[in-house]
Amino acid sequence: MFNKPKFLSLLIFIILLGNVTPNYAQTASNQFIYGDLLPDAPELAARGNYAVGVQTLDLIHENQLDILNYGKGGDSLYNRPLKVEIWYPSETKEGSNEIISYEEVMGQNGAPSRPIIPFTFLGRATRDAKPAYSDSPFPLVIVSHGYTGSRYLMTYLTENLASKGYVVVAIDHTEATFRDAGGFQSTLLNRSLDDLFVLNEMARLGQDQSSFLNGLLDANNTALIGYSMGGYGAVNVAGGGYSPQAAQLFEGMTGGSKALLKRTVGNPEFEASIDPRIKVIVAFAPWGMQRGVWNAEGLAGIKIPSFFIAGSKDDISGYEDGTKAIYEGAVNAERFLLTFKEARHNTAPNPAPIESLNPDLNIDEYLRYADSVWDSRRMNNINQHFVSAFLGYYLKNKEEYKAYFHLDPDSVEKEWPGFKPRTTVGLELEHQSPRN
Structure with a gap:
């Protein structure tokens, strides 16, 4: 039977889709691409001077639980595959307009109401471009998505940082992506292990004469950026050992596995794993504090500069008893907390894809990305600004960047460096020095 309301909704969606997905040449000049600047974008959101190349690599972490x-x-070990996307400073190809199409999916593996639906979106990079080598290797940035997510969840930031002279590697965390989501226990165990493995692989490839990364990156000067479960892993990698309570919960969830004990506070194996090559972390809405994943002793183990970013109404990771509690508990670190007032959990992702506007889809496809109060494009620009300042200061020793995030105590009543007048509304930035 003809369903007139559904037909009209579909017709409107097709018209919208046709209006916002022109060909590449039109898109370059007419369409807002993730990461582009809004009129109120802060100063350091602008892209850098490098063209951006991108390549995909398939890695294997052997003999993992x-x-x-x-x-x-059966066999309790397997070879864990990890697909990574690497953005890097590149030489501009003749005739290149740096427009790329990324292949992504909506939905969630195993969820009947959310089937996997492929779609594409555009970015500003060139596939397999020739790297632009400099007098010294570029700092390394590792990016870790949430559960579920993908290596393409934050391209507005990965491309932006590569244009400023960083090699940026984003991980598809196996069993935690849209395509292959598995039991949550895999994410709890593997997130920090994946991060450290990828760091080691990037260090190896940076010395491999057969790799395009040879001589391009400096793994001894690394930042780790994580969102949600990626933030959970970043806090642990930075020295925030999990609590005994977390290990007990994991044991109950897995039918007796004690594997998470190796990442708990006070465990000699965990203490030995804290890697001095990781100089800073940026944690967007890190998950776990509400669930007792960390205690005071664990958070005190974080001793590297840390930048936390969260929405004050985060209903996934929590705010006062979530991200802000982690920020306050990391007493031995130089740390910062940027708060998007009234925002919920999605402070880090790209904007919602146009395909998610289809009224026949599960609303979660839209809510995976969007915030009900904030324009995601504005949050993206603000993130580009502050992450650029933070990494520029700590990884590139650009002293002038310190002023962008070391604000006066009464900065709420003043204009912020790098921001246009009247554009800091809804933002709060806090800072605490290490206790020791």
Whole structure:
């Protein structure tokens, strides 16, 4: 039977889609691409001087615990695949307009109401471009998505940082992406292990004469950026050992596995794993504090500069008892907290894809990206600004960048450096020095 309301909704969606997805040449001049600047974008949101190249690599982390099949018999180890996307400073190809199409999906593996739906979106990079080498290797930035997510979740930031002279590698965390989401215990165990493995692989490839990364990156000067479960992993990698309570919960969830004990506070193996090559972390809405993942002793183990970013109404990771509690508990670190007032959890992702506006889709496809109060494009620009300042100061020793995030105590009543007049409304930036 003809359904007139559904037909009209579909017709409107097709018209909208046709109006905002022109060909590449039109798109370059007419369409807002993720990461482009809004009129009120702060100063350091602008792209840098480098063209951007991008390549995909498939890595294998051998002999890892197969936690999703723990206790079911058979081989308890597997070779864990990790696909990564690498953005880097590149030489501009003749005739290149730096417009790229990324292949992504909506939906969630295993959710009947959210089938996997492929779509594409545009960025500003060139596939397999020739790297632009400098007198010294570029700092390394590792990016870790949430559960679920993908290596393409934050391209507005990964491309932006590469244009400013960083090699940026974003991980598809196996069993935690839209395409292959598995049991949550895999994310709890593997997130920090994946981060450290990728760091080691980037260090190896940076010395491999057969790799395009040879001589391009400095793994001894690394930042780790994580969102949600990526933030959970980043806090742990930075020295925030998990609590005994977290290890007990994991043991109950997995039918007796004690694997998370190796990442808990006070464990000698964990203490030995804290890697001095990681100089700073940026944690967007890190998950876990509400669930007792950290205690005071664990958070005191963070001793590197840390930048936390969250919405004050975060209903996934929590705010007062979530991200802000982590910020306040990391007493031995130089740390900062940027708050988007009234925002919920989605402070880090790209804007919602146009395809998610389809009224026939599950609303979660839209809510995976969007915020009900904030324009995601504005949040993206603000993130580009502050992350650029933070990494520029700590990884590139650009002293002038300190002023952009070391604000006066009464900065709420003043204009912020790099911001246009009247454009800091809704933002709060806090800073605390290390206790020791």
